[in-house]
Amino acid sequence: MDCDVFGILPSGELREIFAPAIIAEQVRSDARTLARIVGAEHRVLKIPGPTRDFCVGPRLMTELEGEGSAELFPQRLLRAMRAVQWADTGRYPAADLYEFRESQGMGTCAAWYGERDALLPAADFIILLTGTDGRSGPVVPFRHLRELAGEHWSSLDECQGLVRGFGEEWPEILRRAAEFAAPSDGTPPIFMD
Numbered sequence: 001m002d003c004d005v006f007g008i009l010p011s012g013e014l015r016e017i018f019a020p021a022i023i024a025e026q027v028r029s030d031a032r033t034l035a036r037i038v039g040a041e042h043r044v045l046k047i048p049g050p051t052r053d054f055c056v057g058p059r060l061m062t063e064l065e066g067e068g069s070a071e072l073f074p075q076r077l078l079r080a081m082r083a084v085q086w087a088d089t090g091r092y093p094a095a096d097l098y099e100f101r102e103s104q105g106m107g108t109c110a111a112w113y114g115e116r117d118a119l120l121p122a123a124d125f126i127i128l129l130t131g132t133d134g135r136s137g138p139v140v141p142f143r144h145l146r147e148l149a150g151e152h153w154s155s156l157d158e159c160q161g162l163v164r165g166f167g168e169e170w171p172e173i174l175r176r177a178a179e180f181a182a183p184s185d186g187t188p189p190i191f192m193d
Helices: 011-017 020-041 058-066 070-085 142-152 170-179
Strands: 045-047 054-056 097-102 105-113 118-120 125-130 135-141 153-155 161-163 190-192
Touching (some): 020 058, 054 058, 135 142, 142 153
Parallel strands (some): 105 125
Antiparallel strands (some): 045 054, 125 135
16 A cells, blocks of 8 residues: 555555554545545546446445444445445356447447346446357446336446346347337447457
8 A cells, every 4th residue: 555654555555554543533634534525526436446446426425425324324324335335246247348439439338138236337438248159239327227226226336237137028028129229320339458
């Protein structure tokens, strides 16, 4: 870990250098600062983590602040961050996330195989896929994901979540998704590694 005063240290040595009260105050300060930024900016912030970004925005912040005392807010925020980092990817494998370039610009697209359980990361778009051959369905803006997933969705943070696989209902989800399909200028996107 890179520490401003002592340089790079193994994380285990931090507790030897910093007293628990100092660590606790830093956690409280960081949580309050993050809440103020989200409150003032009214947008989603992505915080890099060891396995994936943590997305926090107005909806999640309101939820975490409303769950109990203000004194325990930092612990609730840390719990949410840990849930994103160590989600059960054995049961919910992370969906593939692609960057693409098209005539209107660049973006990200997550691949959602609706018959499978998955961790769906934050993206600009979701492409709905079906079957073992990955037949392509509609591409929809990410903002429609929760509505399409319904009761199968469980939020991890502001944007990302776990979705339980659909069975016989999947063709209906594909039909509904077509209503939200992203407009295209006819130029196919170029997916990049």
